[in-house]
Each structure stands twice: as C-alpha cells, then as structure tokens.
Amino acid sequence: MKAAVVQEDKTVKVAEKAVPKLQPNEILLKTVSVGLNPTDWKHVKNFSRPGDIVGCDFVGKVVEIGSEVPVGEIKEGEVRWGFTRGGVDGERGGFAEYVAVDWDLSSVVPSNVTPQEASSIPIPFLTSVQALYIHLGVPEPPEKVSGEPWILIWSGFTAVGRYAIQLAKLSGFKVATTASEKNWAKLKEYGADVVFDYKDPDVVKKLKEATGDKIEYGFDCISEKGSVQLSQQAFRPEGGRLILLLPTPSESELPRPDVKTSTTLAYMMLGTPIQWGKITLPAQPEDRACFVRWTKITTELFAKGAIKPLDVHVVGDLDKIQEALDMLQSGKHSTKLVLNVS
Known part of the structure; x- marks a missing residue:
C-alpha cells in the first residue's frame, strides 16, 4: 500500500508499506480520506523516526473483519471513522491506503456527512468529549447540566474549539469564547453566546462582565502563549475547573490556585499506555470505555444534525502530504485540512 512516511530529513513522502496484518479484534479499512491535526507535524518534528507512518484521523470503507469481532456489529462496505x-510506528499509521483499527473504536459515518467532512471528527471531537464528559464530569447526552452554568472555550475557532462549543450547548451550558473578530459570526452559528477577541487587552474584563462573573468551567483549546493564565483570570471569584490541551504549567506560573487546572490527551482514549518522550502514561480504561460509548452516540448526533461537521479544505491526494503539513504548521489556514486517499 501507499503511505505517508517520515524521511531522514524530517519531511514526509509517500512510500510503499505492507498492508497492516489484521488482529482478531480489528477491522481493516480502505482509506477514503484523512484529516490533519497539529499533532501530526509535531510528531514528525519531535518524535518520529525515519520510516514511521504519520497521521491519526482517517475515514474508510470496511474491507475485512477480524475473527473475534462480534457478528452483526460491523458490515463490510460501510464507511467508518x-x-x-x-x-x-513503521507498520501502522492513519495516512495510508489501509488502516487497521479495533472494531469498537470506530464509528459509522451517517449518510448526511461526507467522508471528507467526517475526517474532521476523530481527534478534535473526541478531545472535546474527553474534556467535558471525563475531566469536567458533565452528564453525557441526552442529560444536561443544571442551571445553564457558564463555560469558557478559549480559542473557539480551533477544530477542537468548534466541536467543544457545540457539545457544551448540547449539554446545557452558556458558552463564552474567544477568537479573531472575522470568526465571531461563525462561532455564534455553532452556539456561542458571547465572543471576544483574544488579543483585546481587556478580554478578561469583558468576559467577566458579559457572563456576570460566573464562569465556572473552562477548556483552553490553545494552551500556550499566555492563554492558560488569561483563561484562569476570567473565572468567577469562587474558582472552578479548567482543562488544557497541552501540559499544565507549574503552580508558580499560574495566577489562581482556586481554578483547578489539568490536561486532556485524546490518545488515552485508545486504551493503551502512551510513551510521551521519557514519560510513560498508563492505560486509562475509563477513557477507552468513553470512546466505545461515544462511537454510537456520535453517529446519532451527526445523523440528526445536533452536531455539525467542520468546514474542510481538501488539499489534494496523499502525495500532497508535506504541503498540507506545512500549511497546518503555518497556522494561516483556518479550515480543517483534509487529503483524499481513494
């Protein structure tokens, strides 16, 4: 098969790789499209070795079913993400013509969502699910929080942010968010109640005023360049709970100990230990169980339009992988970048 493979010079090119050997609990997908995330270029630059297959998010058609997959759970030919x-890994990765995945860690793409749109779902959407329903302890749909509390989604026009806003509204929150002014109207379409420019020197003051100083939940979808500190400062006097996408700064770097701050990592939803530099993160069964539940919830929510996929920009086919990674790293492209594979 063709796959996007890391080179000696830390670039990525298409090369020939063996089709993954299917394990009994897995399904094999013939990839239709893939979605890019910042973690892709960061892995190439910081973690990957020459020969590793890059890429996380994929959508494909089921072409083979493992011997231990429960009968009737998976159908050949259906499109799943x-x-x-x-x-x-030099043998497996998402940006390839074939991808093997645990059968219960895949989700059906409903007919009203294209494979390219579905490529915007996996990591951004599941990161938001993880932040809200595991770390913040919010009741899962169809349940809702009581009393319409305020949640701050810092950097709401990121891929994660746009899904987090939609989920937060679905869960009964009032949503305050930050973004460049050109994106305010779109974020209000997604459900944001108030939006302010994150570059505004008075952004914290404006957030407090607009929410009646009642922000008690938060999700910082950028988690760098001072955003964590600003997010904390926007919270109500009693404090609250803030979730980050990047490692939590030390206590000495944070202004408010009453805002309990921690980090979420989508990879933990795969249910295996994660090697992160010199640190080994143990497997989290609760996170994996959440993913399994949400494979079915997600299909239902997108099918009935309760959650909308992101706008996507198809850069080209798999041969355009380096161009797409460069576009993503530049930060100058606001739509979700997607590649067609077949």
Missing part, C-alpha cells in the same frame, strides 16, 4: 497515534 477512527484514529490512531501516527508517527511512532
């Missing part, structure tokens, strides 16, 4: 941790 999933994700893996790409860029750390």
